[in-house]
Amino acid sequence: MEKGLVLMEDEKQDLMRTIQIKFPRLSKGQKLIAEYILKHYDKAAFMTAAKLGTSVGVSESTVVRFANELGFSGYPKLQKALQELIKNKLTTVQRIELSNDFISQESALKSVLKSDMENIRATLEKINQKTFNDVVNSIFSAKRIYIVGLRSSTAIAEFLGFYLNLILDNATVIGYGVSDIFEQMLNVSEEDLVIGIGFPRYAGRTIEALDYAKSRGANVIAITDSLLSPLAARADHTLIAQSNMASFVDSLVAPLSVVNALIIAVGLREKETISSTFSRLEKIWEDYEVYSYKEKRVD
Numbered sequence: 250m251e252k253g254l255v256l257m258e259d260e261k262q263d264l265m266r267t268i269q270i271k272f273p274r275l276s277k278g279q280k281l282i283a284e285y286i287l288k289h290y291d292k293a294a295f296m297t298a299a300k301l302g303t304s305v306g307v308s309e310s311t312v313v314r315f316a317n318e319l320g321f322s323g324y325p326k327l328q329k330a331l332q333e334l335i336k337n338k339l340t341t342v343q344r345i346e347l348s349n350d351f352i353s354q355e356s357a358l359k360s361v362l363k364s365d366m367e368n369i370r371a372t373l374e375k376i377n378q379k380t381f382n383d384v385v386n387s388i389f390s391a392k393r394i395y396i397v398g399l400r401s402s403t404a405i406a407e408f409l410g411f412y413l414n415l416i417l418d419n420a421t422v423i424g425y426g427v428s429d430i431f432e433q434m435l436n437v438s439e440e441d442l443v444i445g446i447g448f449p450r451y452a453g454r455t456i457e458a459l460d461y462a463k464s465r466g467a468n469v470i471a472i473t474d475s476l477l478s479p480l481a482a483r484a485d486h487t488l489i490a491q492s493n494m495a496s497f498v499d500s501l502v503a504p505l506s507v508v509n510a511l512i513i514a515v516g517l518r519e520k521e522t523i524s525s526t527f528s529r530l531e532k533i534w535e536d537y538e539v540y541s542y543k544e545k546r547v548d
Contacts, residue, residue, distance in 0.1 A: 264330055265290070267319060278307040279315040286331070294331035298324040332493055333477065361500075364493070368503040371491040376507065383486050384470050385514045388413070391442035391468065394420040395434055397458045398446030401499045405446050405472075405508055412512045415526055416519050423458065430458055439466035446472045447480045448492040448499055459483040472504060 268283050275283055285305045286293045293301055298312040316327040388394060394413060398406025403424060410422035423433045437443060443462035447455045456479050462469050463483055471484035474492045481487040488511075490504040516523050534540055 264319075264334055271318060275315070275318060276311075278311040279318060281305045281307055282312060282315045290331055290334070294328060294334070296328075333475065365500055365502040368491040368493060368500055369506055372489065372503040372507065375489045375491065377489075380486050380488060381510070381514070384488060384511065385518075387442050387468055387470060387486065388417070388511070388515055389518065392419070392440040393437070393442070395423055395437055395441060395443045395462070395467075396420060396446070397423045397430070397434075397443065397455050399424065399452040399455050401501065402446040402448060402452070402455070402504075405501060405504055406444075408505065409444070409446075409508045409512065413515065415530075416512075416516055416523055430454055431461060434458060434461060437462055437465045437467050439468075441467045442470065443467045444470045444472065445480045445484065446504070447478070448474050448490075448501070448504065451479055456480065456483065472507060 265287060268287060272280060272283055282301065282305055285301070296304065298316075299309045302309045302312045313324050316324040319327060321327045321330070394417070396406045396410045396413075398404075398409075406422050406424070410420045413420040421433070423430055426433075434443075441462075443459065445455050445459045445462075451473075459469055459471070459480060460483060469484045469486075471478065471480035471487040472490060473480040473487060474490065475481065476487060476489065478487075488507055490507045492500050492504060
């Protein structure tokens with residue numbers, strides 16, 4: 250395991266404290282970097298090595314050597330550690346300030362699309378195929394499937410629940426409503442599967458729901474951004490989907506892509522069922538004009 254990740258997992262070895270301890274032995278240029286990060290770590294976390302170097306008046310290579318001095322294999326590892334350190338602590342106001350600093354009105358389209366592309370690329374590198382297969386098997390072996398995704402994750406939970414119900418007809422999406430979340434999960438048992446979806450800042454109620462599911466002996470799956478996530482700590486299997494974005498809006502492109510892959514994988518095993526289901530649905534959609542099949546004449 251790389252030293253950068255060890256620092257994040259061991260709360261006693263705080264990254265900021267490590268910089269302070271190593272400070273006396275750093276070169277003059279590296280000390281400038283250290284001072285900037287200690288004061289502005291929230292901004293530094295989203296800067297490239299070149300941008301950070303320009304901000305403090307040193308070369309990009311000095312920034313890379315600084316990361317090496319802290320025990321990281323390269324600057325991207327240090328940047329990732331800084332992002333892990335702050336992303337669950339930033340308030341919405343702070344995230345708005347960050348997006349104002351790094352994303353202009355003119356560059357918003359390109360910046361966001363590039364960020365989403367990077368999130369998908371990073372997800373492809375991190376996700377474990379065996380874990381993915383285990384999750385698909387868990388979906389098929391479950392008597393009932395409960396899906397918990399609150400706040401911004403609600404859209405993903407609803408999307409996953411909609412399609413799993415079309416294919417398997419045993420999924421329930423848990424959300425805020427007339428009844429409490431725990432009342433909706435009252436009968437969850439060891440025969441069931443609970444899928445928790447959450448990204449920074451993690452919804453406390455989702456974490457509590459997974460705790461309850463574990464206490465009932467249910468199989469728990471987490472779809473989240475890191476193995477250090479509080480959802481992952483409560484899960485039997487975790488699917489990693491990167492959601493980093495220096496903005497007040499969570500990037501849910503990679504998580505939705507992973508959910509899409511899950512739906513497709515489940516559907517491939519149930520081809521005949523899907524064919525029959527959608528044949529009946531097409532008839533209903535046509536009879537009740539759910540979709541616009543042809544242009545209506547306007548007199």
